[in-house]
Amino acid sequence: MAKRSLDQLDVAGKRVLVRVDFNVPIDQGIEGIELYDQRLRATLPTIQYLIDQGSKIVLCSHLGRPNGEVVEGLRLAPVGDRLSMLLGRPVNSLRESTGPVVAEALSQMSPGDVVLLENLRFHPGEEKNDGVFARELADTVDCFVMDAFAVAHRAHASTDGITKYLPSAMGLLVQPEVEEMGKALESPEKPLAALLGGAKVSDKILLLDNLLEGLDYLFIGGGMCVTFLNAMGYSTGASRIEEDRLDFARQIMERAEAANIKLHLPEDVVIANEFAADPGETDVMHVGDVPDGWYIMDIAPKSAQDFAAALSKCKTIIWNGPMGVFEMPKFSHGTRTVAEAIAGLSGVTTVVGGGSTAEAVEELGLMDKMTHVSTGGGASLEFLEGKELPGIAALPDV
Numbered sequence: 001m002a003k004r005s006l007d008q009l010d011v012a013g014k015r016v017l018v019r020v021d022f023n024v025p026i027d028q029g030i031e032g033i034e035l036y037d038q039r040l041r042a043t044l045p046t047i048q049y050l051i052d053q054g055s056k057i058v059l060c061s062h063l064g065r066p067n068g069e070v071v072e073g074l075r076l077a078p079v080g081d082r083l084s085m086l087l088g089r090p091v092n093s094l095r096e097s098t099g100p101v102v103a104e105a106l107s108q109m110s111p112g113d114v115v116l117l118e119n120l121r122f123h124p125g126e127e128k129n130d131g132v133f134a135r136e137l138a139d140t141v142d143c144f145v146m147d148a149f150a151v152a153h154r155a156h157a158s159t160d161g162i163t164k165y166l167p168s169a170m171g172l173l174v175q176p177e178v179e180e181m182g183k184a185l186e187s188p189e190k191p192l193a194a195l196l197g198g199a200k201v202s203d204k205i206l207l208l209d210n211l212l213e214g215l216d217y218l219f220i221g222g223g224m225c226v227t228f229l230n231a232m233g234y235s236t237g238a239s240r241i242e243e244d245r246l247d248f249a250r251q252i253m254e255r256a257e258a259a260n261i262k263l264h265l266p267e268d269v270v271i272a273n274e275f276a277a278d279p280g281e282t283d284v285m286h287v288g289d290v291p292d293g294w295y296i297m298d299i300a301p302k303s304a305q306d307f308a309a310a311l312s313k314c315k316t317i318i319w320n321g322p323m324g325v326f327e328m329p330k331f332s333h334g335t336r337t338v339a340e341a342i343a344g345l346s347g348v349t350t351v352v353g354g355g356s357t358a359e360a361v362e363e364l365g366l367m368d369k370m371t372h373v374s375t376g377g378g379a380s381l382e383f384l385e386g387k388e389l390p391g392i393a394a395l396p397d398v
Contacts, residue, residue, distance in 0.1 A: 003178060005398075017166070084114075188214070319350065
C-alpha cells in the first residue's frame with residue numbers, strides 16, 4: 001500500500017516536525033562532521049521544500065547511545081552548526097527536546113526558520129516508544145514528516161508513536177527508499193539479480209529466503225562466499241567458516257538449481273597469509289587451491305569480470321554487501337570492478353543496500369550512477385527481507 005507523501009500533506013505556514021537521521025561521528029568536532037555529512041545533505045531537499053512552503057521547520061534526531069541520559073559529548077549543536085553551513089541560513093539548536101523551553105522557542109518561529117531539537121535519546125521515553133514522550137513532541141507542532149529511513153525499522157516515539165497524534169507523511173528522502181526498493185521486490189523488470197556479499201551468511205538468511213524465488217541470477221562474494229565454497233567441498237584455508245550455516249548454504253544452492261536460477265560464486269580469489277591490511281604475502285588462487293593458514297580476502301580479477309559480464313544481462317540488480325574486505329585498499333578491487341560495471345549499465349535499475357555497500361559506492365564516487373542507494377543499513381536489509389518497518393507502517397496509507 002502506498003504511503004502519504006510530502007506533497008499530499010498540508011505544510012504551508014505550519015510548524016512541521018521532521019524526524020531526520022543526524023547520527024554522525026561527532027568526536028572530531030565540526031571538521032569531522034564535515035567529512036561524514038552525507039546524512040545531513042540527504043535531508044536538504046525535504047528541508048528546502050518546507051522552506052519554500054513557508055513552513056516552520058523543527059528537526060529531531062538521535063545521536064549515539066546515551067541510554068536515556070544527558071551526555072554532554074552527544075549534544076546535537078555541532079551538527080546544527082554544520083547544517084547551518086549547508087543550508088546557508090541559521091539553525092537554532094535547542095538544549096531540550098520537549099518542555100517549556102522548546103514551546104517558547106517554537107512560538108517565536110517565523111516561516112522558513114529552522115530549529116533543531118536536542119538529542120532525542122537523552123529522554124528514556126524515546127527508545128521505549130513512550131506515548132507521553134511522543135505526545136510531548138507533538139504538542140508544539142502541527143504535522144510530522146518521517147525522513148529518517150535509517151531508523152524506520154525502530155518502533156520509537158519519534159518514528160512510530162508520534163504518528164498517532166499528528167497528520168504525517170514520508171519525506172523526500174524516505175519516499176524513494178520505499179518506492180525504489182518496493183518496486184525491486186514487488187514488480188522488478190526481469191532478469192532480476194541479487195548480488196550479495198559482506199562478512200556473514202547469517203546476516204543474509206532472511207534476505208536470501210525472501211528474494212530467492214523471484215531471482216534469475218544470484219551472485220555471492222565477500223566473506224559469505226567462504227561458507228558457500230566450503231559447503232561445495234572446497235578447502236577455504238584459515239578463513240572463517242560458519243559451520244552452523246553450511247546446510248543452509250547447500251539448501252540455497254539446491255533451491256537455486258531447482259528453480260533454474262543462475263548461481264555465480266567466484267572461481268578464483270585473492271588470498272593473504274594473514275588477515276591484515278598489509279599482509280606479508282598475497283596471491284591469486286583458484287578456489288580449489290587455497291592453502292592451509294591463508295585467508296580469502298577478495299574475489300579475484302577474473303571472477304570480478306565474470307560477475308560483471310553476467311550482471312550486464314540483467315535489468316534489475318539488488319546489491320547488498322561488498323565483494324571483499326573493501327575497507328582494506330589491497331582487497332577493494334573486486335568490489336570496485338563490480339561497482340563500476342553496474343554503474344556503467346544503461347537501462348538497468350540498480351538498488352544498493354545501505355551500510356557498508358553504500359559506503360563503498362560513495363567512496364568510489366558512483367552514487368549518482370546508481371538508481372537508488374539506500375541511506376539505511378539495518379533498515380534496508382529488513383525491508384529487503386520482507387519485514388514491516390514500524391516507521392513506515394505507522395504512516396497513513398493513500
